[in-house]
Amino acid sequence: MLQTPSQTVGPYFAYGLAPEQYLYDFKSLVGNEMVNPLDHEDAITIVGKVFDGQGVMIPDAMIEIWQNDGQHQLFGRFGTGTDVESRFVFYTLKPVAFNGQAPHLSVIIFMRGQQIHSYTRIYFSDEVEENSKDEVLNLVPEGRRHTLIAKKKGSTYEFNIYMQGDNETVFFDI
Amino acid sequence: MSQIIYNSFDREVQPAYLTPEYKSTIYRAPQKPLVLLKQSLSELTGPVFGDFNVGPLDHDLTKNTVKNGEPIGERIIVHGKVMNENGLPIPNTLIEIWQANSAGRYVHKVDQHEAPLDPNFLGAGRCMTDTNGNYKFYTIKPGAYPWGNHYNAWRPNHIHFSLFGVNITNRLVTQMYFPGDPLLAYDPVFLSVPEKGRELLVSKFDLSATEPSFALGYRFDFVLRGYKQTPFETL
Numbered sequence: 486m487l488q489t490p491s492q493t494v495g496p497y498f499a500y501g502l503a504p505e506q507y508l509y510d511f512k513s514l515v516g517n518e519m520v521n522p523l524d525h526e527d528a529i530t531i532v533g534k535v536f537d538g539q540g541v542m543i544p545d546a547m548i549e550i551w552q553n554d555g556q557h558q559l560f561g562r563f564g565t566g567t568d569v570e571s572r573f574v575f576y577t578l579k580p581v582a583f584n585g586q587a588p589h590l591s592v593i594i595f596m597r598g599q600q601i602h603s604y605t606r607i608y609f610s611d612e613v614e615e616n617s618k619d620e621v622l623n624l625v626p627e628g629r630r631h632t633l634i635a636k637k638k639g640s641t642y643e644f645n646i647y648m649q650g651d652n653e654t655v656f657f658d659i
Numbered sequence: 660m661s662q663i664i665y666n667s668f669d670r671e672v673q674p675a676y677l678t679p680e681y682k683s684t685i686y687r688a689p690q691k692p693l694v695l696l697k698q699s700l701s702e703l704t705g706p707v708f709g710d711f712n713v714g715p716l717d718h719d720l721t722k723n724t725v726k727n728g729e730p731i732g733e734r735i736i737v738h739g740k741v742m743n744e745n746g747l748p749i750p751n752t753l754i755e756i757w758q759a760n761s762a763g764r765y766v767h768k769v770d771q772h773e774a775p776l777d778p779n780f781l782g783a784g785r786c787m788t789d790t791n792g793n794y795k796f797y798t799i800k801p802g803a804y805p806w807g808n809h810y811n812a813w814r815p816n817h818i819h820f821s822l823f824g825v826n827i828t829n830r831l832v833t834q835m836y837f838p839g840d841p842l843l844a845y846d847p848v849f850l851s852v853p854e855k856g857r858e859l860l861v862s863k864f865d866l867s868a869t870e871p872s873f874a875l876g877y878r879f880d881f882v883l884r885g886y887k888q889t890p891f892e893t894l
Contacts, residue, residue: 486744486882488669490856492834492848493681495819497767501757501783502821509766511724511783514712514753538686545769551827553704560706584700591701595832598683600674600851602832606701625694649690658667658693659702659828 491602494595496545503547503564517563519550519577530641531575531607535565535594538649546596548573548646550607554580554588579609587615587622594646603656607644608634621657629655661888664698665828666744668884672856680847682808698828705826708753710787718786720756720798730780732761732799734874737835737862741792741822744885748792749829755785755821756796763802772804797874803842815842815849824883835879836861 494502504511520528531550535543544566552559557580563573580588590607608616616622622630632654635642646654676688696702716723721730741749759765759782762774766781780799788794803813817834824830836843838861843849852860859882868876 486742486746486885487672487856487859488666488744488884489831489833489859489881490672490674490852491668491831492674492819492852492860493683494821494832495834496769497765498757498819498821500766500781501755501819504783507768509781509783511781512714514708514755514785515706538690541686543687549830551701551705553700555700558704558706586699586701589701591827593827593830596687598681598685598687600676600678600681600684600848601668602830603689604696604827621696621699624696629691648687653689653691655691656689656693657696659665659696659698 491600493597493600494547494602496597498547498595499564503562506564506567515560515562517561517573517575519559519561519575523576525578527578528576529579531577531590531635531644532572532641533644533646534570534572535596535646536648540650542571543596543648544571546573546594549593549595550575550577551591551593552577552580554583556581582615585618585620587612587619589619589621604659605646605654605656606633607642609642610634610636625655661890663703663886663888665702665826665886666884672853672859674851674853678847678851681851702828703826705823705829708787708823709751712753713785713787717784718796720780720782720784720796722797723784724781725779728779730760730777730799732777732780734797735800736795736797736868736870736874736876737818737879738793738795738865738868738876739878739880741788741794741824741881741883743824743829743883747885749824749883750788750790750792752788752825753785753823754788754794755783756798756818757783758798758801758818759804761799761802763804765804774802774804800837808847813842813845815840815846820881822881822883829883831881831883834860837877838862838864
């Protein structure tokens with residue numbers, strides 16, 4: 486059987502896929518609080534922005550995060566455009582190394598102007614040794630690996646996504 | 660022993676990232692080659708939802724947000740089956756939908772099209788597929804609406820769909836169109852799909868699903884990425 490073709494999420498997904506975040510009167514099934522309670526001792530915050538090929542911040546992208554490190558299976562979803570700086574924000578547990586892979590999160594990115602979603606991963610800047618052994622990171626040309634590594638800044642990790650340009654984020658065919 | 664490997668996107672039916680006729684792709688489509696990733700636990704699993712997540716009226720957009728009456732427009736039923744490329748049904752998968760109202764107006768705050776909002780129609784819904792992979796929504800047929808992509812551009816009538824499937828390789832967001840819509844021939848979003856794949860996005864009128872004196876039925880099936888079994892390399 487042939488795959489159903491993908492089509493863009495478009496500009497108007499907010500009230501269907503993240504209604505509470507965008508203040509529509511409909512219950513959200515999924516949000517950005519992947520850890521409960523938020524002050525769990527292993528909780529981390531991930532923040533970032535999404536940029537287009539002209540360096541303009543994208544205010545209508547939808548980001549999903551899936552993590553399965555063998556201990557926790559967590560899923561979150563957040564759209565850009567509601568945070569004052571148009572960031573995405575997730576609260577989750579820091580994943581652990583598993584099966585020879587460094588701690589990482591799987592990321593799925595949707596937006597108007599993208600006919601198929603993009604897959605990437607978030608690794609962590611304070612996991613230098615694990616990152617150096619990770620077979621997925623080692624597949625990536627050395628000069629592009631930094632696009633997959635979230636930078637620790639105090640209690641949060643910053644991970645910006647660049648759709649195009651010199652710093653284009655590495656996207657995966659999974 | 661064998662190992663399951665999920666298929667990649669089938670480029671014979673899937674749209675390219677960059678399709679300049681759809682202008683928003685120009686600065687948003689990735690330009691560097693994708694890196695092929697060997698599937699691991701992260702890719703071979705995904706979020707699991709249950710019926711407990713979904714409200715009793717979530718699948719019925721004609722009722723789930725009414726304020727003071729019934730929504731205006733033509734009631735329709737959209738139903739079908741979710742399968743993978745191997746032909747196996749996918750039960751218990753979350754389907755979410757959103758759409759314009761019968762006048763072609765989205766509730767979204769950014770939509771400035773001068774067509775009326777309907778106080779009794781939000782245009783969002785969701786359901787889970789049953790044990791055989793089947794799903795069913797009740798809704799109002801969406802209207803066409805103008806957009807700014809080019810002069811006199813109109814999107815064909817469509818409903819947006821989001822599906823999860825069995826793992827994150829199965830993730831699909833797409834749009835369902837209606838048979839015989841003359842706008843399909845002019846729509847750069849629809850036409851970005853290679854010709855071989857286009858008919859897969861057009862629902863079929865379904866008299867057997869039509870409820871007498873109540874609503875017309877349309878059928879729309881989904882095929883998510885399937886898998887191959889390959890022998891484990893043993894040393």
